[in-house]
Amino acid sequence: MGYGKAQKGEGVVREYYFKTGQMSVGYGKEPLIKEIEIRLDKGEILTLIGPNGAGKSTVLKSIAGQLKLLGGAVYLDKKEVAGMTGRELSKEMAVVFTEKMKTELMTCEDVAATGRYPYTGHFGILSKADYAIVEEAMELVHVKEIKDQDFTKISDGQRQRVMLARAICQEPEIIILDEPTSYLDVKYKLEFLSLLQKLKREKGLTVIMSLHELELAERISDRILCIKGEYVERFGRPEDIFLPGYIRSLFDIRTGSFDEMNTAMELEPVKGRGEVFVIAGGGTGRGVYRRLQRQGIPFTAGILFKNDLDYPVAQALAADMTAAEGFEPVPEKLLEEAKQKMDGCQRVICCKHVFGSYEKANEELLSYARASGKDVEMTAEAVTQ
Amino acid sequence: MRKNRRYRFVTAFILLITGVCFFFALNIGIGSVKISLSDIAGAFSGAEMEETAGRILWDIRLPRASAVLILGGALALSGYLLQAFFHNPIAGPFVLGISSGAKMVVALVMVFLLGRGIRITSAFMILAAFTGAMISMGFVLLVSYRVTSMSMLVVSGVMIGYICSAVTELLVTFADDAQIVNLHNWSRGSFSGMTWENVKTMAAVIAITYIAAFLLSKPLSAYGLGEAYAQNMGVNIKLLRVCLVILSSILSACIVAFAGPVSFVGIATPHLMKKLFKTIEPIIMIPACFLGGSAFCLFCDLLARTLLAPTELSISTITAIFGAPVVLWAMVKHKKERAL
Numbered sequence: 001m002g003y004g005k006a007q008k009g010e011g012v013v014r015e016y017y018f019k020t021g022q023m024s025v026g027y028g029k030e031p032l033i034k035e036i037e038i039r040l041d042k043g044e045i046l047t048l049i050g051p052n053g054a055g056k057s058t059v060l061k062s063i064a065g066q067l068k069l070l071g072g073a074v075y076l077d078k079k080e081v082a083g084m085t086g087r088e089l090s091k092e093m094a095v096v097f098t099e100k101m102k103t104e105l106m107t108c109e110d111v112a113a114t115g116r117y118p119y120t121g122h123f124g125i126l127s128k129a130d131y132a133i134v135e136e137a138m139e140l141v142h143v144k145e146i147k148d149q150d151f152t153k154i155s156d157g158q159r160q161r162v163m164l165a166r167a168i169c170q171e172p173e174i175i176i177l178d179e180p181t182s183y184l185d186v187k188y189k190l191e192f193l194s195l196l197q198k199l200k201r202e203k204g205l206t207v208i209m210s211l212h213e214l215e216l217a218e219r220i221s222d223r224i225l226c227i228k229g230e231y232v233e234r235f236g237r238p239e240d241i242f243l244p245g246y247i248r249s250l251f252d253i254r255t256g257s258f259d260e261m262n263t264a265m266e267l268e269p270v271k272g273r274g275e276v277f278v279i280a281g282g283g284t285g286r287g288v289y290r291r292l293q294r295q296g297i298p299f300t301a302g303i304l305f306k307n308d309l310d311y312p313v314a315q316a317l318a319a320d321m322t323a324a325e326g327f328e329p330v331p332e333k334l335l336e337e338a339k340q341k342m343d344g345c346q347r348v349i350c351c352k353h354v355f356g357s358y359e360k361a362n363e364e365l366l367s368y369a370r371a372s373g374k375d376v377e378m379t380a381e382a383v384t385q
Numbered sequence: 386m387r388k389n390r391r392y393r394f395v396t397a398f399i400l401l402i403t404g405v406c407f408f409f410a411l412n413i414g415i416g417s418v419k420i421s422l423s424d425i426a427g428a429f430s431g432a433e434m435e436e437t438a439g440r441i442l443w444d445i446r447l448p449r450a451s452a453v454l455i456l457g458g459a460l461a462l463s464g465y466l467l468q469a470f471f472h473n474p475i476a477g478p479f480v481l482g483i484s485s486g487a488k489m490v491v492a493l494v495m496v497f498l499l500g501r502g503i504r505i506t507s508a509f510m511i512l513a514a515f516t517g518a519m520i521s522m523g524f525v526l527l528v529s530y531r532v533t534s535m536s537m538l539v540v541s542g543v544m545i546g547y548i549c550s551a552v553t554e555l556l557v558t559f560a561d562d563a564q565i566v567n568l569h570n571w572s573r574g575s576f577s578g579m580t581w582e583n584v585k586t587m588a589a590v591i592a593i594t595y596i597a598a599f600l601l602s603k604p605l606s607a608y609g610l611g612e613a614y615a616q617n618m619g620v621n622i623k624l625l626r627v628c629l630v631i632l633s634s635i636l637s638a639c640i641v642a643f644a645g646p647v648s649f650v651g652i653a654t655p656h657l658m659k660k661l662f663k664t665i666e667p668i669i670m671i672p673a674c675f676l677g678g679s680a681f682c683l684f685c686d687l688l689a690r691t692l693l694a695p696t697e698l699s700i701s702t703i704t705a706i707f708g709a710p711v712v713l714w715a716m717v718k719h720k721k722e723r724a725l
Contacts, residue, residue: 066616086619095617101610102472104665107386117607117618123668124603148386 017042017077018174018206024071025055025062031070032058036232038225040208042173043200047217048210050227051251056210057098057178059227063208064095064176076174090118094167096177101151101163108154108162109147112138115169137168141195157188164195175199177209181216189213193220215263218242226250257316266316267293274300274319277345277369279362283309284351284381289317300341303330303361330361339368348374351381394669397661401676405454408683412450413442415691420446452579452587453686454679456640457650459591461658461678463636464651465670466598469605470629473535474719475712477651478518478637481538482545484646486521487514487638488572489549489556496560507586507642514638521545522634573699574645576686587639594635595675601628602667609665647682648701649708654678656715681707 018040026032032055040046048056061067063074065081074081076092084092094115103111115137116130126134138144141161146154151162160180167175177196181189193216199205211217217224218238226234226241228250234241242260247253255268270293278288279302286309292299300321301314307326314321322338324330338361342348348369355363369376414420418441428442464477478484494513498505528541553572604625607615612622640647658673659665685703692698 061613064617066613086616086621088619090617090619093617095614097613099611099613101614103610105659105663106665109386114607114610114614114618117603120603122600122603124606125668 015078016040017044018208019075020063020072021075022072023062023069023074025058025067026070027058027067029070032230033227033232034071034230036072036225038223038235040206040223042206043204044222045196045200045207045220046209046223046225047221048208048225048227049214049217049250050233054227054229056227059225060176060178060208060210061097064093065089066095087118090170092173094170094172094175096160096163096167096175096180098178098182103151106151107148108143108151108158108165109134109138111151111162112143112147112165112169115166118170133171134165134169137165138162140168140198141165142191156183157185157192160184160188160192161195164192168199172205174206174208177207179210179212182212189216196220214242214247214258218263259312259316262312264312266290266313269293269317269319270296270298272298272319274298274341274345275347276300277342277348277374278302278314278318278351279348279365279369280304280310280314280351281308281359281362282352284379285310286313287381288349288351288379289313293317300345302342302365303334303338305358324361329358335361335364338365342369342374343372346375348376349379350376351379353378390664394662394664397673398676400661401673401680404680405676405683408680408687409450409454412453412683412687412690413446415687416441416446417695448579448581448584449576449686450683451584452643453576453682455584455587455591456576456644456647457678457680457682458675459587459594459636459678460640460647460650460682461654461674462595462598462671463633463640464653464678465655465658465674466629466633466636467651468655469609469667470626470633471529471535471538472609472611473538474656474715475535475539475652476542477649478633478640479546479646479648479651481521481525481542482547482549483518483521483525483542483634483637484641484648485546485549485553486519486524487517487641488646489553490514490517490520491642492553492556492572496556500561507583510642511586511590511635511639514642515635517549518634518638518641521549522630526630571645574647574701575697575699576644576682576689577697579643583643587643590635590639594632594639595671597628598632599668599671601625601632602671605629605667609667644700646701647704649704649712650678650681650685652715653704653708653711654681656711657681 016039018038020036020038023036024031024034025036036059038046048059050056058067062069069082081089101111113126113130113134116126116134117124120126120130135144138147141164143158143161143165146158151159154162160183181192184192196207197220200207221238224236224238224241225232233250242263244260247258247260256266258265275297276292276299278285278299280288281304285301289299289301290313298319301318303322303324304311304314305324305326311323320341322334322341324334342365350366352359352362410422410425413425414422418438420438420442424438425442428439460478467476467478467481468474491510491513494505524545525542529538532538532541557572604620607618607620608622608625616622654677655670655674658670658677662669662673664670685707686700689698689700689703
């Protein structure tokens with residue numbers, strides 16, 4: 001629970017746009033997650049991350065007022081959400097949940113138009129101005145072409161965008177999204193998140209969502225909330241969250257690994273003594289490392305600078321490796337060490353043909369391999385270099 | 386798109402109103418004594434009519450046709466409200482056992498009071514039926530909190546209906562001879578023997594319920610999208626659910642009090658109307674279901690009276706023949722859409 005104090009420690013006393021105070025959430029009486037403290041300025045994007053079943057959806061539902069709080073309070077623009085009427089809140093906050101909307105015989109335009117609900121009269125009839133807003137929203141998320149199509153007969157990507165159009169029609173100040181990108185392909189994922197960013201920038205929209213894609217969470221979020229067990233484990237900027245080893249502990253990763261610096265993951269390395277020695281550098285070796293992992297062959301990586309693209313992958317997958325400090329010449333001692341390691345391998349794969357002036361050590365390793373009669377394989381990439 | 390829709394709505398409403406008028410006229414005209422259209426028109430403009438024909442027209446056929454018109458609409462509307470409440474396309478007052486519950490309490494009251502020679506007013510009958518409807522509804526609600534599958538809900542409704550029917554049968558067995566006939570006829574469902582007093586009472590009760598339902602059309606449309614979304618749109622879900630339960634129970638009770646249980650109109654009509662109007666917007670569906678139910682019941686009552694004349698068939702026999710296939714079709718279609 002260090003983050004609460006850390007924030008006070010900044011010594012800044014100010015009003016946040018969105019705030020939770022000691023919020024406890026859960027189903028029934030027993031709180032699932034306790035003492036949640038969130039502080040957001042207007043126009044910030046907050047992403048909830050954490051293992052499956054940690055209660056991300058529960059937190060989102062509680063913030064949206066769908067679940068009764070088991071303790072504490074949620075404040076929106078200094079007003080307590082629990083004290084607002086349904087209509088008041090619906091003009092401030094829109095939601096996109098994972099539950100599918102039931103939309104029999106409704107076109108995409110009809111669905112988007114339901115966002116105008118809080119603004120229409122007693123019979124819910126839309127005015128010309130309402131329709132203009134609906135059209136504008138559909139244009140913004142690029143679904144105007146499909147406005148007359150049946151909502152149940154469009155693709156997941158289109159559906160999610162129509163749901164976003166619907167939320168925009170609600171003219172909210174804050175939007176809550178539960179795993180909005182889960183069913184989208186990479187193109188739609190990027191498009192969807194870019195849209196959120198656009199809304200944040202142009203309309204000052206505050207966003208609270210949950211994401212499974214950590215690499216996207218790191219890129220789009222202003223703040224990240226990590227949920228694990230009964231408490232919020234961390235709350236802060238992505239650069240303070242994605243620290244080496246943290247994701248592994250948050251998700252309790254036991255097989256494979258996660259590289260927080262590059263938000264990339266690798267499968268479980270093959271155990272055993274290295275059978276193949278791989279000379280690489282500058283990103284040429286990653287493909288070979290992964291191929292060997294797939295084939296179940298343990299390998300030893302040659303000399304790699306710690307700031308090399310191949311380095312994190314080799315660290316995750318290689319049985320053994322020789323690491324050198326970046327931007328420094330490779331000391332003789334390391335070269336000798338690498339030669340010794342190569343002696344234990346039957347095969348050598350070389351991913352490089354041309355070596356730079358700081359790669360002389362690896363070039364020497366290649367000569368050493370040839371001299372000692374190893375079976376040397378040059379990758380296609382290395383040959384065409 | 387919006388223009389096309391408006392055009393469709395107007396056409397469909399004209400069609401329905403024409404249908405209601407057409408079957409209403411047939412119901413007045415056709416029977417053991419034929420009354421021609423010109424005679425009817427004459428009667429309304431105050432022209433003298435033959436004594437018996439006039440009696441038949443004013444005291445038998447007109448109140449009966451009016452009752453069918455009102456109750457038919459009420460039946461369809463209660464079916465629509467129940468379907469909306471349970472998000473279940475095969476819900477209706479009959480399948481959920483609500484009609485049977487109402488029937489049970491009415492039978493109980495009839496046997497108890499008629500046995501003591503006390504005359505029962507229409508309003509009291511409605512009250513008794515409403516009590517029964519609420520009892521059944523209570524059980525259905527209890528079950529609905531435990532089962533989420535829509536078929537399980539209907540199965541439990543049918544079971545509740547059977548229990549209520551069994552209790553009613555038991556009551557009939559213990560009742561005096563004279564009442565048995567009365568009770569038996571009524572418990573099978575029939576629109577016969579309607580008086581103007583009955584019609585006035587039902588018109589008043591159903592008009593109020595109808596207006597109340599119509600005023601709920603906006604929250605109802607949000608509720609149709611799913612509860613999570615409705616709540617975000619600012620709908621008071623609990624209040625809406627209570628209103629829906631009470632309104633649909635009043636409607637079911639009114640029908641049972643006057644005509645006994647009538648099957649399938651409540652489930653089938655909303656599906657037909659959905660097909661006709663190609664929308665599920667409550668603001669359209671509420672009047673559409675009412676008119677559709679009226680036309681459907683007028684048509685069925687006409688057949689019930691005339692097919693095997695002078696013997697009268699029970700109304701449920703006819704409504705089942707036309708209504709049940711619609712329900713089957715709706716179920717198959719629903720399954721198919723789920724699979725997609």
